[in-house]
Amino acid sequence: MIEQATALFRVSTRGQGFTDISDKVTAWVHDVGAREGLLTLHVKHTSCSLTIQENADPDVRHDLLIALDGLAPRGADYRHSIEGPDDMPAHIRTMLTATSLSIPVIDGAVQLGTWQGLYLIEHRDAPHERAIAAHLSFEG
Amino acid sequence: MIEQATALFRVSTRGQGFTDISDKVTAWVHDVGAREGLLTLHVKHTSCSLTIQENADPDVRHDLLIALDGLAPRGADYRHSIEGPDDMPAHIRTMLTATSLSIPVIDGAVQLGTWQGLYLIEHRDAPHERAIAAHLSFEG
């Protein structure tokens, strides 16, 4: 019989950059006792986002941030500027990455690949408290 | 006991731009009677897409469209041109944004943040009738 569980994760960020949430999320799936199921994460903001990326070489995250800076530069002529020069680029970067992610759970393991980490990407300059809604449908 | 419901939403667009589908979607979740569950939306096209973005300042959507125009410009030298100069950019913009989204439902509320709206982005110049397939797994 399939059951479900939900949770709200809080993530404190320190300005623009990646926060690894893999351990927090996989610990929850383990605590719930899921053997097989589906995990879904949804970030409740429009100026930070989710991604699954390489967790080995930190230079990868550095280069990803540089890439996002180039794709949604701060200096562009945005109409929406009242929340600061980092806000509109943050919305664009959110649109280009992910707001929700879904990952199967098989044999008790969230099906992340060997080099995959789950990250929240903060796109604003200032530290923020961010919320991620999580859902798990599972059999134990 | 977990149940499921499905629906097909029709969205009429008026050419390139954002259509807010939040009310339509959350009304359906309410009518189905979901107290806890998972909502999934999938747009059945390759020249329009889905995104979750700020619903407060309309200038944000204006700037997002300008950004997409820059990332996938009309004037580029595309091989696929038989459907018009707006078609290939529309495919690229769809690839860079989202075709499917999943959002948990907790305590009867679709877990959109305070400033999050659900949008269909029309990437073609002409008005279109678009279809979104929706799925809800839930307990009432």
Next chain:
Amino acid sequence: MIEQATALFRVSTRGQGFTDISDKVTAWVHDVGAREGLLTLHVKHTSCSLTIQENADPDVRHDLLIALDGLAPRGADYRHSIEGPDDMPAHIRTMLTATSLSIPVIDGAVQLGTWQGLYLIEHRDAPHERAIAAHLSFEG
């Protein structure tokens, strides 16, 4: 009563390009016997990704690759270069496209639109064996 099924799909790629996985995936959904439900795919890598794109004119995929080349060029000054000049662009292209996708199943049919195909995009130069974790919650 809702049931679930999981699978691990193997996809052999021949270097940068699109591999159509629509038939493989929809055949599995049919074999499982799903009449109504939710299909989720998650690719277990950070240098290839998933997308849903036009399956009619192959020129579309050609132009999509050119677009990704432009958005995440090989020649940029990346810190992460030890895995070759195609690796960091591959991570960026993965971040800009999709790692997971969810599609409702209604009346026995995965709700892909008429022109929608499910693709794995290989972003590396060399052929790779790729793994996709799949989950299906369904009623038969």
